[in-house]
Amino acid sequence: KAGVTQTPRYLIKTRGQQVTLSCSPISGHRSVSWYQQTPGQGLQFLFEYFSETQRNKGNFPGRFSGRQFSNSRSEMNVSTLELGDSALYLCASSLIANEKLFFGSGTQLSVL
Amino acid sequence: GQQVMQIPQYQHVQEGEDFTTYCNSSTTLSNIQWYKQRPGGHPVFLIQLVKSGEVKKQKRLTFQFGEAKKNSSLHITATQTTDVGTYFCAGKMRGSQGNLIFGKGTKLSVKP
Numbered sequence: 506k507a508g509v510t511q512t513p514r515y516l517i518k519t520r521g522q523q524v525t526l527s528c529s530p531i532s533g534h535r536s537v538s539w540y541q542q543t544p545g546q547g548l549q550f551l552f553e554y555f556s557e558t559q560r561n562k563g564n565f566p567g568r569f570s571g572r573q574f575s576n577s578r579s580e581m582n583v584s585t586l587e588l589g590d591s592a593l594y595l596c597a598s599s600l601i602a603n604e605k606l607f608f609g610s611g612t613q614l615s616v617l
Numbered sequence: 618g619q620q621v622m623q624i625p626q627y628q629h630v631q632e633g634e635d636f637t638t639y640c641n642s643s644t645t646l647s648n649i650q651w652y653k654q655r656p657g658g659h660p661v662f663l664i665q666l667v668k669s670g671e672v673k674k675q676k677r678l679t680f681q682f683g684e685a686k687k688n689s690s691l692h693i694t695a696t697q698t699t700d701v702g703t704y705f706c707a708g709k710m711r712g713s714q715g716n717l718i719f720g721k722g723t724k725l726s727v728k729p
Contacts, residue, residue: 547721561716603709603717608659
C-alpha cells in the first residue's frame, strides 16, 4: 500500500509570491490534515478535510487555504508569502478524522 | 484555548538509561496519540490510548493515559541509539469535530 505522497519535496520562493502544495493520501483514506512544522513552534494545525469539506481550521491567516478533490487528493495554497512562512508543511491522512495519522515526508518551503 | 503541554523539551541519556516524557492537557481528551519523528524524517504513529487509566506496552515502550484523561506518559526502558528522535503526544479533543492538538515534543538524544 503506497504511503502519503507530498509534492514538491523542496520549494524556494520569494516574498510576495504564492505557492501550491499537493498531497495524495493513502488509498481509502478520506480525511486529510495539514500541519506546519517549525523548530520553535512544533506541529501547528492548519486544516482538516473530509470528503471534500473543510471541517476544521487552525489559527492561521486567510492567506493559507486548501481544498480536497473527489479522489481525496488535497492541495494547500499560501498567497503573498512572508519570511515567517518558511517551514516544513506536512500532510497526513487517516481513515477516521484526527486518529492514527499517516504523515507524508513533507514539503520544505523556504521563503527568501 | 486548548493546549497540550509536553515536558521535558530535551532529554539527553546514556544508552541503557530509562527515559520518560509527560503530556498534560488543559481539557479532558477523547484520546491521546503518540508519534515519533526521527531526525530528518516525518512523524510516525506509535499508539493511541482511549480508556481512562489505560496502559499499553510495545516492547521497551510503555504508554499510560491518566484516570482523568488529561495526562499521559511515554516511558522507554533501557534506551538504545535507535530510540533517538522527537516524541510527540497529540490529544484529540472531545466532540464530534475533535481537533488534534500536538504537544511541542521531547527531543531524545542517546549517547552510546
